[in-house]
Amino acid sequence: MTENSRTIHAPDALTPEQFGQLAAAGxxxxxxxxxxxxxxxxxxxxxxxxxxxxxxRAVPATDPTGRALLVSVGAAVLNIRVAAAALGLATRLRLFPDPGQPDLAAELRFVPPGPGEHPSVDAALHPAITERHSSRQPFTNRDVPERLVGELMAAADQEGVVLAVLEEAETRRVLELTTDAERRTAADIAREAELRSWVRLEAPASDGIPAAALGPLDRDARVPMRSFTGHPPTGVPASARFEPLPQLATFTTPHDDRSAWLRTGMALERVWLLATVNGVRASVLHQAVEWPDTRWQLRDPESGPGYVQIVLRLGFGPPGAETPRRPVAEILQLD
Ligand SMILES: Cc1cc2nc3c(=O)[nH]c(=O)nc-3n(C[C@H](O)[C@H](O)[C@H](O)COP(=O)(O)O)c2cc1C
Incomplete structure (x- = not known):
């Protein structure tokens, strides 16, 4: 390396260990x-x-526009912000900072807190990053307490996203749309094949969904859980009795562009971490978002314009099983 090309590290440069912690969180x-x-x-x-x-690592048949891809990346960004807060650092965040690099989703700069520089997320969420998992099991009938619902809505609002916990009539409407979308997906050969390619029933892997993380289908066909292994499912407990009226929450953005999708991911993860800290479990019901017409119909006709990006089922029940992740060395580049 020549003198000219040597990298100048900032006075507040992070150590490789700190970068490792941030990447593991993401x-x-x-x-x-x-x-x-x-x-x-x-x-x-x-x-x-x-x-x-x-x-x-895109999932093109199910997610042709890359919406879910950017929601996922947004969730990773939120985790990194929480991990930085746990290191005592504030984060300056820019979404899509370089129009010439469309795949550069976000730039995060870490600074010690000072006047006007505060972590925008609570470091107390940090333990939930590894604890949080999708719980695809039946939940109990106990409602999420009103106080916590208010806090979850405020958490989404901090990311510019509207979280609505649905009343009974809206819940039934969204369940119907999700059932319709699940049925259509089951009949779509390309989507079904793609879904199966991410299920890891036997060999351990560093991605995809292991058998232990799959759940049963609802015996009464009220809660349309995604069937990852076909209809009827194979390799998982076939069915169980689910909560009669699940508590569903929708995440809605005022626009429907790449930044909105990233923001949805940040809001989703912020809400999910806060729920986890409070002992509330969650799983995503994404099927209706994956078809343009059912996605459009997810909008609450009463609440004006907006784009529903995610449907989350909340409740009390068993924790989700651990799912694998790729090693940090594969996802982090230091130079
Ligand atoms: C955009 C998005 C869509 C998802 N859709 C579904 C879904 O429809 N059904 C489901 O059971 N899980 C869904 N998930 C959850 C993922 O399968 C899960 O996050 C992943 O397998 C990792 O497992 P973990 O959440 O337990 O860490 C979705 C997650 C994201 C971010």
Missing amino acids: GAAPSLHNSQPWRFRATDDRAGLLVCVDRS
Whole structure:
């Protein structure tokens, strides 16, 4: 390396261990089929992290526009912000900072807190990053307490996203749309084949969904859980009795562009971590978002314009099983 090309590290440069902690946190985020479509690169001055989309891990039949891909990457960004807060650092965040690099989703710069520089997320969420998992099991009938619902809505609002916990009539409408979408997906050969390709029933892997993380289908066909292994499912307990009226929450954005999808991911993960800290479990019901017409119909006709990006089922019940992640060395580039 010549004198000219030597990298100048900023005075507040992070250590490789700290970058490792940030990348591990980002990598623990939820993603469509556990595809983990992200790569992280330290900035030249080592005071920041670039979050890039990994297109080789896209799920094109199910997610042709890359909406779920960017929601997943947004969730990773939120985890990194929480991990930075746990290191005592504030984060300056720019989404799509370079129009010439569309796959550069976010630039995060880490600074010690000072006047006007505060972590925008609570470090108390940090333990939930590894604890959080999708719980596809039946939940009990106990409602999420009103106080917590208010806090979850505020958490989404901090990311510019509207969280609505649905009343009974809306819940039934969204369940119907999800059932319709699940049925259509089951009849779509390309989507079914793609889904199966992410299920890991036997060999251990560093991505995809292992058998232990799959759940039963609802015996009464009220809660349309995604069937990852066909209809009827194979390799998982076939059916169980689910809660009669699940508590569903929708995430809605005012626009429907790439930044909105990233923001949805940040809001989803912020809400999910806060729920986890409070002992509330969750799983995503994404099927209706994956078809343009059912996605459109997810909008609540009463609440005006907006785009529903995610449907989340919340409740009390068993924790979700652990799911694998790619090693940090595979997702983090230091130079
Ligand atoms: C955009 C998006 C869509 C998802 N859709 C579904 C879904 O429809 N059904 C489901 O059971 N899980 C869904 N998930 C959850 C992922 O399968 C899960 O996050 C991933 O397998 C990693 O597992 P974990 O959440 O337990 O860490 C979705 C996650 C994201 C981010």
